[in-house]
Amino acid sequence: MQDVSSLVAQARDGRPRAVARLISLVEGASPQLREVMAALAPLTGGAYVVGLTGSPGVGKSTSTSALVSAYRRQGKRVGVLAVDPSSPFSGGALLGDRVRMSDHASDPGVYIRSMATRGHLGGLAWAAPQAIRVLDAAGCDVILVETVGVGQSEVEIASQADTSVVLLAPGMGDGIQAAKAGILEIGDVYVVNKADRDGADATARELNHMLGLGESRAPGAWRPPIVKTVAARGEGVDEVVQALEKHRAWMEEHGVLAERRRARASHEVEAIAVTALRERIGDLHGDRRLGALADRIVSGDLDPYRAADELVEGLTQPLAGGSAETA
Amino acid sequence: MQDVSSLVAQARDGRPRAVARLISLVEGASPQLREVMAALAPLTGGAYVVGLTGSPGVGKSTSTSALVSAYRRQGKRVGVLAVDPSSPFSGGALLGDRVRMSDHASDPGVYIRSMATRGHLGGLAWAAPQAIRVLDAAGCDVILVETVGVGQSEVEIASQADTSVVLLAPGMGDGIQAAKAGILEIGDVYVVNKADRDGADATARELNHMLGLGESRAPGAWRPPIVKTVAARGEGVDEVVQALEKHRAWMEEHGVLAERRRARASHEVEAIAVTALRERIGDLHGDRRLGALADRIVSGDLDPYRAADELVEGLTQPLAGGSAETA
Known part of the structure; x- marks a missing residue:
C-alpha cells in the first residue's frame, strides 16, 4: 500500500494511475479514506465543475466528449466523471455507450472515470463529491460531471456542480420531459443538440418560452443562454464553452460561485x-x-x-x- | 388541550375517543409526543401483538374481522391496526375495502384504527410501534396488525409482532409469490383461507413442502401450523386462535417472546x-x-x-x- 502523501503528489503530477487509486480509496470507503480526504483538502478549489444532464438520446456522451476536446484546445486539464445512479458497476472502465470518450483515452491531460452509486450508503450525495475532490486536487481545471441515468438524481448531481448544463434534442418532447423532471429549474446553460435535425428551432423556441426568457429580469440576474450544437461534428461547442465561461464570470462577480460551493x-x-x-x-x-x-x-x-x-x-x-x- | 395523564386514564378505561386522541398525538409527532410515550411506558407489555400479512385477495380483512369476533367471544379487548404503507391517508376512518370491520364498529371492546405511513419520517419502523404502544397501554389484550399493501413492508410489520400470521388462498400462485416476497420466512402460523375453493389442499401441500414441514426439526423447535379457513363463514377461525395461543405459549416457554420484544x-x-x-x-x-x-x-x-x-x-x-x- 502506497502512502497517501506520495499518491497525492503523483496525482498532482497528472499520473492517471495515482488518480485512479485515490478515487478507488475514497469511493470504496477504505481505511485511508479520512487520511486521503485530509490530504486533498488544501489542494481543492481550483477546478470548475460543470454538470451535464439530459434525457437518454440527447447526445450527452458526445457532447461531453466534444467539450473535452474544446477545453483541451485551450490547454486545460479535464476530468470527466460519468455517474450512473442505476448501475452497480464502478471503476475506470468506460460504459458501453460511452465509446466516444475513447477519443481521449490516450490523452494524459484528460482523466475519465465512471462511477456507480447504486447501493452506496448515502448514494450520490456521498460518493460523487469525493471523486470530484480527487479530480480537483489532481489539478483538473475543469471537471465535467455527466449523469448516465435519468430522474431525480440529475437534480442532485446538478447541485454539486458550479454550472449546470441541460441538454435537449429536437423532436423528443424534451421540453415537457424536462419540466416534469424538474430539470428546467436547474439549467444555467441550455444546449439544443442535434440542431441539424428538423424541429431544433421549435425546441429552442419552446424552451425559450418555458424558461420565460422573453420576460424582463431583475438587473444583474442570470439569463440562461440556449446554445444550438451538433456535438458529433463539433459545431457550436466553442459557443457552449463561451457560455460556461460567461456564467462562471457572472457567478464570481455576484458571489454566486462561493455561495454554491458553500451549499455544496x-x-x-x-x-x-x-x-x-x-x-x-x-x-x-x-x-x-x-x-x-x-x-x-x-x-x-x-x-x-x-x-x-x-x-x-x-x-x-x-x-x-x-x-x-x-x- | 386535555392533559396527557387524564387522556391516558380515559384510554385505560376503554374510552375510544381518548385512544383515538392518543394515537393522533403519537402519530402526528405532536409536541406532547414525548410526554405521551413516557406516560404509556409503565402500562405496556400486556398485549399480545399478532401481525397479519398476505397478498391482496387472500381475505386479510375478512380474516382479521373473524379473528376479532373469536377473541371477543373470549371476552378479550381487541385492537386492530390496519397499516397501509402506500396511502397518505390516516386516521380513524375505515378504508374502502374494510367494510367487514364495521361489524365491530359499535363494539366498545374493539378499537380499530387505520394508519398510513407513506411520507412518514422513518416510515413503518417509526409510526406503527407507537400506535401499538397506545393500544397496549389502553388495555387491549390482543392487537391485530394488518398490512393493507404488499411487499417488503410486510416483513417490517411482521418484525413488530409477537406472532406473524401469513395468509394465502388457493389458486393464486401464492406459494411462489410468498417465497419471492420473503414472506415464507416470517410466518409463525400459516392460514390457507377460502379453503372451500378448488386447490386449497394443493396450496396447503405446496406450502407444507416449501416450509420443509415434513422434515425433522430440532427438539423444541416451533413447527408452523397450516390452518385452513373460510373466514367469511367463520370456519376454522377458532383453530387459528388455538394456533396463536399455542405459539404464544411456546414462545413464553422458550424465552422467545421476551427476545422478540427486546428486538422490537x-x-x-x-x-x-x-x-x-x-x-x-x-x-x-x-x-x-x-x-x-x-x-x-x-x-x-x-x-x-x-x-x-x-x-x-x-x-x-x-x-x-x-x-x-x-x-
Whole structure:
C-alpha cells in the first residue's frame, strides 16, 4: 500500500494511475479514506465543475466528449466523471455507450472515470463529491460531471456542480420531459443538440418560452443562454464553452460561485454525518448498551424516546472512517 | 388541550375517543409526543401483538374481522391496526375495502384504527410501534396488525409482532409469490383461507413442502401450523386462535417472546434515534455552525470528514420531541 502523501503528489503530477487509486480509496470507503480526504483538502478549489444532464438520446456522451476536446484546445486539464445512479458497476472502465470518450483515452491531460452509486450508503450525495475532490486536487481545471441515468438524481448531481448544463434534442418532447423532471429549474446553460435535425428551432423556441426568457429580469440576474450544437461534428461547442465561461464570470462577480460551493460543502458534510451516525447506531445491534435499553423498554421502565436520548448520548466519540471501516 | 395523564386514564378505561386522541398525538409527532410515550411506558407489555400479512385477495380483512369476533367471544379487548404503507391517508376512518370491520364498529371492546405511513419520517419502523404502544397501554389484550399493501413492508410489520400470521388462498400462485416476497420466512402460523375453493389442499401441500414441514426439526423447535379457513363463514377461525395461543405459549416457554420484544424495542429506539439525528442535522441548514464549517471546506482549511466530526460533536444535547416539533 502506497502512502497517501506520495499518491497525492503523483496525482498532482497528472499520473492517471495515482488518480485512479485515490478515487478507488475514497469511493470504496477504505481505511485511508479520512487520511486521503485530509490530504486533498488544501489542494481543492481550483477546478470548475460543470454538470451535464439530459434525457437518454440527447447526445450527452458526445457532447461531453466534444467539450473535452474544446477545453483541451485551450490547454486545460479535464476530468470527466460519468455517474450512473442505476448501475452497480464502478471503476475506470468506460460504459458501453460511452465509446466516444475513447477519443481521449490516450490523452494524459484528460482523466475519465465512471462511477456507480447504486447501493452506496448515502448514494450520490456521498460518493460523487469525493471523486470530484480527487479530480480537483489532481489539478483538473475543469471537471465535467455527466449523469448516465435519468430522474431525480440529475437534480442532485446538478447541485454539486458550479454550472449546470441541460441538454435537449429536437423532436423528443424534451421540453415537457424536462419540466416534469424538474430539470428546467436547474439549467444555467441550455444546449439544443442535434440542431441539424428538423424541429431544433421549435425546441429552442419552446424552451425559450418555458424558461420565460422573453420576460424582463431583475438587473444583474442570470439569463440562461440556449446554445444550438451538433456535438458529433463539433459545431457550436466553442459557443457552449463561451457560455460556461460567461456564467462562471457572472457567478464570481455576484458571489454566486462561493455561495454554491458553500451549499455544496454543507450538503456534503451533512451526508457524511448522517451516514456515519446511521452506521454507528446500526453497529450497536447486539451491543450491550442497546440491549440494556431494550430490556428497560420491554419492562415498561423506559419509553423509547428517552431510550433514544440515552443512545445518542453514547454516540459522541469522533466519527470512524468511511462505511467500509465500520461495516 | 386535555392533559396527557387524564387522556391516558380515559384510554385505560376503554374510552375510544381518548385512544383515538392518543394515537393522533403519537402519530402526528405532536409536541406532547414525548410526554405521551413516557406516560404509556409503565402500562405496556400486556398485549399480545399478532401481525397479519398476505397478498391482496387472500381475505386479510375478512380474516382479521373473524379473528376479532373469536377473541371477543373470549371476552378479550381487541385492537386492530390496519397499516397501509402506500396511502397518505390516516386516521380513524375505515378504508374502502374494510367494510367487514364495521361489524365491530359499535363494539366498545374493539378499537380499530387505520394508519398510513407513506411520507412518514422513518416510515413503518417509526409510526406503527407507537400506535401499538397506545393500544397496549389502553388495555387491549390482543392487537391485530394488518398490512393493507404488499411487499417488503410486510416483513417490517411482521418484525413488530409477537406472532406473524401469513395468509394465502388457493389458486393464486401464492406459494411462489410468498417465497419471492420473503414472506415464507416470517410466518409463525400459516392460514390457507377460502379453503372451500378448488386447490386449497394443493396450496396447503405446496406450502407444507416449501416450509420443509415434513422434515425433522430440532427438539423444541416451533413447527408452523397450516390452518385452513373460510373466514367469511367463520370456519376454522377458532383453530387459528388455538394456533396463536399455542405459539404464544411456546414462545413464553422458550424465552422467545421476551427476545422478540427486546428486538422490537431495539429496532424502535434505533429508528427514533436515526430520525431525530437526521432531523437535527437537517435543522442546521442555514445554521451558523454548518455555514462556518462549509466556509472552511471551501477554503481548503478543512476536509468534509473532519467537518462532519465537528458537526456531530454539536449534536449531543437531548433529543427534541418528534418530527413536527423540530420541523
